[in-house]
Amino acid sequence: MTETVDRKTPAGEMVLSLRGISKSFGAVSALTDIDLDVHAGEVVALVGDNGAGKSTLVKTLAGVHQPTAGTITFRGQPVTMTDPSAALNLGIATVFQDLALCENLDVVANIFLGRELKPMQLDETAMEVRSWTLLNELSARIPSVRIPIASLSGGQRQTVAIARSLLLEPKLILLDEPTAALGVAQTAEVLNLIERVRDRGLGVIMISHNMEDVRAVADRIVVLRLGRNNGVFYPDATNQELVGAITGAVDNSVTRREERRHAEQQLSEGGQL
Amino acid sequence: MTGNVNDNALPAVMLDRSDERLKHEAGIGGAVRGFIDRVRSGDLGSLPVVVGLVLIWTVFASLNPIFLSSNNLVNLLFDCSTVGVIALGIVCVLMVGEIDLSVGSISGFASAIVGTLWVNQGWPVALAILAAVAVGGLIGSLYALLYNRLGMPSFVATLSGLLAVLGMQLYILGSTGSINLPYGSAMVNFGQMLVMPRLLAHVLAVVPGVVMLATGIRTISRRREANLSAPSLGSIVLRAVATTLVLEIIVLYLNQDRGIPWMFGLFVGLVMLMNYALTRTQWGRSMTAVGGNREAARRAGINVRRIYASAFVLCSMLAALGGVLSASRLASASQQAGTGDVNLNAIAAAVIGGTSLFGGRGNAYSALLGIIVIQSIANGLTLLDLSSSLRYMITGGVLAIAVIVDSLARRSRVSHGRA
Ligand SMILES: Nc1ncnc2c1ncn2[C@@H]1O[C@H](COP(=O)(O)OP(=O)(O)OP(=O)(O)O)[C@@H](O)[C@H]1O
Ligand SMILES: [Mg+2]
Numbered sequence: 148m149t150e151t152v153d154r155k156t157p158a159g160e161m162v163l164s165l166r167g168i169s170k171s172f173g174a175v176s177a178l179t180d181i182d183l184d185v186h187a188g189e190v191v192a193l194v195g196d197n198g199a200g201k202s203t204l205v206k207t208l209a210g211v212h213q214p215t216a217g218t219i220t221f222r223g224q225p226v227t228m229t230d231p232s233a234a235l236n237l238g239i240a241t242v243f244q245d246l247a248l249c250e251n252l253d254v255v256a257n258i259f260l261g262r263e264l265k266p267m268q269l270d271e272t273a274m275e276v277r278s279w280t281l282l283n284e285l286s287a288r289i290p291s292v293r294i295p296i297a298s299l300s301g302g303q304r305q306t307v308a309i310a311r312s313l314l315l316e317p318k319l320i321l322l323d324e325p326t327a328a329l330g331v332a333q334t335a336e337v338l339n340l341i342e343r344v345r346d347r348g349l350g351v352i353m354i355s356h357n358m359e360d361v362r363a364v365a366d367r368i369v370v371l372r373l374g375r376n377n378g379v380f381y382p383d384a385t386n387q388e389l390v391g392a393i394t395g396a397v398d399n400s401v402t403r404r405e406e407r408r409h410a411e412q413q414l415s416e417g418g419q420l
Numbered sequence: 421m422t423g424n425v426n427d428n429a430l431p432a433v434m435l436d437r438s439d440e441r442l443k444h445e446a447g448i449g450g451a452v453r454g455f456i457d458r459v460r461s462g463d464l465g466s467l468p469v470v471v472g473l474v475l476i477w478t479v480f481a482s483l484n485p486i487f488l489s490s491n492n493l494v495n496l497l498f499d500c501s502t503v504g505v506i507a508l509g510i511v512c513v514l515m516v517g518e519i520d521l522s523v524g525s526i527s528g529f530a531s532a533i534v535g536t537l538w539v540n541q542g543w544p545v546a547l548a549i550l551a552a553v554a555v556g557g558l559i560g561s562l563y564a565l566l567y568n569r570l571g572m573p574s575f576v577a578t579l580s581g582l583l584a585v586l587g588m589q590l591y592i593l594g595s596t597g598s599i600n601l602p603y604g605s606a607m608v609n610f611g612q613m614l615v616m617p618r619l620l621a622h623v624l625a626v627v628p629g630v631v632m633l634a635t636g637i638r639t640i641s642r643r644r645e646a647n648l649s650a651p652s653l654g655s656i657v658l659r660a661v662a663t664t665l666v667l668e669i670i671v672l673y674l675n676q677d678r679g680i681p682w683m684f685g686l687f688v689g690l691v692m693l694m695n696y697a698l699t700r701t702q703w704g705r706s707m708t709a710v711g712g713n714r715e716a717a718r719r720a721g722i723n724v725r726r727i728y729a730s731a732f733v734l735c736s737m738l739a740a741l742g743g744v745l746s747a748s749r750l751a752s753a754s755q756q757a758g759t760g761d762v763n764l765n766a767i768a769a770a771v772i773g774g775t776s777l778f779g780g781r782g783n784a785y786s787a788l789l790g791i792i793v794i795q796s797i798a799n800g801l802t803l804l805d806l807s808s809s810l811r812y813m814i815t816g817g818v819l820a821i822a823v824i825v826d827s828l829a830r831r832s833r834v835s836h837g838r839a
Contacts, residue, residue, distance in 0.1 A: 211719060232721035247719040251712035251780040252705070260709055261720040266702035272642045279435045290439040297833070311720075 159187030161223070162319050162350035163208070168217035170203055177203040178374045181217070185319065185350040190341055192365035193354045195393055200374040201354045202244050205321045208352070209241040210234035222318065232261070238318035242325050244354075246308040254278060254292035254299070258311045281310040286336040301328040309337060319350040326360055338364050358389060434649050451655040461836035466774050468825045469789045472818070476793060480800035487800055490677035496792070496799050497680070498612070501687040502746035503762060504791035507769035508687075508694055509738030511787050512731045514770055515698065516711045517779020518574040520563070520735045522581035523766050526556055527743025528758020529589040534744055535599035535753030536592050538607075545607050549744050556740025557733050559585060564729035574732070582763070590755055598754035601747060611748025615679035624685070625671045628692075629664030633657065683745060687788070690738075694784035707731065711780030742766075761812070768815065769794050772822040778830060793818065 163185040170178040178200045185191050193201050206212045208219070210228035219226050221237055228234045234241070248257050255271070255278045264270040278292050287306040289299065296304060305328045312320055322341070326334045341351055341364045355361050361368060361382075368380040370392040378392040459467055480487040506523050513520045530552035537548035563581065566572040593599065601608050616624070636656035643650040674680055698704035709717040710727045718724045746762075747753045771777060772793050773786025794815060801811045 209719070231719045232723065235721040241719070243719065247713070247716040249709045249712040249716050249780075252709060256705060256709075260705070260717070261722045263702045263705055269700050269702065269705070272639070272646050272648065275648060276435065276646045288439070291436060293436070298836070 159189060159348060159350075161185075162187050162189075162221070163352075164220040165208075166218050166220070168204070168207065168214045168219070170200075170207055170212055170214050176374055178207070178214070181371070181374075181376055183369060183376075185352060187318075187350055188345055188348045189366045190345050190351040190353060190364050192361040192368045193352055193371060194356070194358075194361060194368060194389070195371035195377075199371040199393075201371055202323055203374075204371070205241060205323045205352065205354065206243070208234065208239060208319075208321055209243070210239075211243075235261075235315065238315070239321065240312035240315060240317035240319070241321040242305075242308045242312045242323060244323040244327075246304055248296045248304055248308060250297040251295060253295050254282075254289060254307055257296055257307055258314060260311070262314065277314075278310070281313055282306065284313075285310055285340060286332055288330075288333070302330055302333060305329060306333060309340075313340075313344075317349065319352070320344060322351065322353045324354050324356070326355060326357065334360070358386065435647050437649050448652065448655045448658055451651070461832060464774065464825065464829045466783075466785060466789055468822070469773050469786070469793060472772075472821075473789065473793055473796065476796050476800070480796065480803070484800070484803045487803055490674050492799065492803070494615075494674055494677050494679070494681065496795055497674075497684040498749065499799065500788075500791045500795045501681065501683040502611075502742050502749055503765050503769065503794070504687045504742075504787055505690060505745060506739045506742035506762070506766040507773075507787035507791050508690055508784060509735035509742075510766050510770040511694070511773075511775050511782055511784055512707070512738075513574070513735045514711075514775045514777060515707045515779065515782050516728055516731045517714075518567070518728065518731065519578065519767070519777075520574065520581075520732065520739070521578040521763060521767075522559075522585055523735065523739035523742070524758045524760075524763030525582045525585035525589065526559055526736055526739040526758070527746060527762060528756075529585050529592075530556055530740035530743035531747035531753040531757045532589045532593050532599075534607075534747055535601065539599050539601060539753075540596075545605070549607075552744055553737050553740045556736040556738075556743075558736075560733035560736030561729065563736070564725075564732040567728055567732065568725040586759070589758070593753070593755055598752055598756075601751045601753065603751060607748045608751045611683060611745060612751065613678070614682045616682060616685060618675045618679055621671045621675060621680045622668065625667035626664055628667065629660040632663060633660040636660070683749075686745075691784045691788050694787075698784055703727075703730065708780055713780075739766075761815075764819075765791075765794050765815070768819040768822070771826065772818060774826075776826055776830065777823065778826075790822075 161184060163183070165181055165183040168178055168181040168183075169176065181200075181204060183191070183204075193204065195201050203212065207214050208228075210231040210233050213227075213229065219228070221239070226233075226237060228237070228239075231241075249260065252260070255274050258278045258281065259274050264273050275292060282289055282292070285306050287303065287310070289303050289306065296307065299307065305325065309322070309325055312322075326337050329337060338360060341353060345351055345364075345366075353361070353365065365382055368382065368384065368389065370377045370380065370389070372393065372395050377395070380389060380392070477488070486492055506527055509523060510520065533552040533555055534545075534548045537543040537551055538545050543551075559581065563574065563577050566577040567574055633656065636651070636659075637653070640650040640653060640656070671680060698707060706717065706722045706727050707730075709720070709722060710724055714724060717727075743758055746757065750757070769790030770782070770786055771790065773788065773790030775782025775786040797814055797818065798811055801814065
């Protein structure tokens, strides 16, 4: 987190480029005409209010939903992802907001689900070792990887989901609120990890409601509002600007508080004079 | 990594034993305590059915000593094999949280096909059997098509299949009504009297123990190498020896009469094959995942439709094979074959054996254990000269108990975090 100057101009090639992506569920337009670019070695934060369409956008990129209109270009090639395995094969790994884990399977089975080693005679030992390596990288606090997901806490499950996304050495990682349920140490570890994968040249899209986390790791902040693009910011943008873009209102309690503090500051400065 | 306390701790700590909250149970005592813990939290496995079986056998043996005679038990094994193979298919569809209500009809249709092609049309028997099993597979793929492409619930699709396939069975038997299979032919002998040579049975009974021991030792050395905790050699030896001992005693006892039926050998072989496929292959893992959380499995890149298709096709093929076996057992292919309680017995066997109706939990051995329970009840009541009305009532009661145990265990697992 040293070279802030550097981070404004992503040098890497374009990993992902969306043009005019729309998605409607029946009468509801969840996404309208979304444009988004992600470069290699860049962290793009996706922010917006509840229901702004962030998860829908991520699911569209993960092949869970198919867009109603628009084009997705991945590493220079236009792609259509008909199902999640297509996205996985391209090198797009996703941590979903609802995690999408199988509660009846244990941690190892979940991490390797669909990508088991030696399909005809599962290599449990190798899979367990790899799982521990991934989990330790995330400072996971998981007592055993041989217990079903059902017996893990929310944060532990989230760590498992993140570990799973790292298994395949993807080109692009989509993290839908990856730190929502995490403790202090684990959040720091995930943010560290995001920086590490960025430094390895991966593209990262991170959704978060925590502006502190967003500012800490994001190179660019893309705001969605009611399913539309509502501005692109850099981490040095003020809270007021961000909140304004997210809520669409210039006047709300956050901006008011900010203004009050500003005014008080000026007042006290004025008093000192 | 962050320089936390763990880094200064013992360097030799095993990968999976670094969390101090985890109780470390070592050796045989630990294995036993672990088992008790699992049962308490609702992870019952095969325990209820084993307890139930002991109970049923004790009651019948005390009412009629003939029940436990080796002659009767050999008969029991012959009877188990036919519906048991069908139940094995049911385990497959239950694993993915679906059902096939038409297995009885498919088995009847398959026996009719064998009878018609072999006896009436003069096909070689092997080819007739193959054709019957292939037709089963075809019916299964039709169900898969209806389920995957049209979103038809398997309950409804297979219910209409039950009627339609029964209709086909009656249609091809039409003019004759029933076809007798020639006595003395290999197929009928297989279903009625072929047993393993005594020595071979004893040798085969050693195999599971040896395999257990070999894979156990291999696992221990591989896990030690990878710095993972490993089960103790003692507990593995104990399990292998106990298994071998139990199997040898069973073989010894049954060898006093005719011995182990080949048909039962085939059934157990299929059960073991299915057990391997479900627990040790990617396909089995995907089956469990799809049964547990279909959407999560899809998002993990599993081809969910193919998994459903494999379950339906396998179930129908095993149902057809079961039908062929019962035709050879009865030496006939009749309009009654596969009707009556075949359907429900097969489903009940899988559930009684411990495969959950809710999907994602179960194992191949539940078909074996469940069908032994059901056939024991039928056999015991027949020995007591009690009518089939009572048999239906008791089997129904046992099934209800099994489903109650399944539901309660599920609730207990949820509250103990072992879903
Ligand atoms: N499968 C679906 N069917 C119908 N409508 C949907 C579906 N998924 C999402 N929506 C709608 O799309 C809109 C955007 O939802 P989305 O989950 O993308 O929001 P989000 O930005 O992720 O919100 P949050 O911050 O609460 O996670 C919502 O209005 C939601 O009701
Ligand atoms: Mg969301």
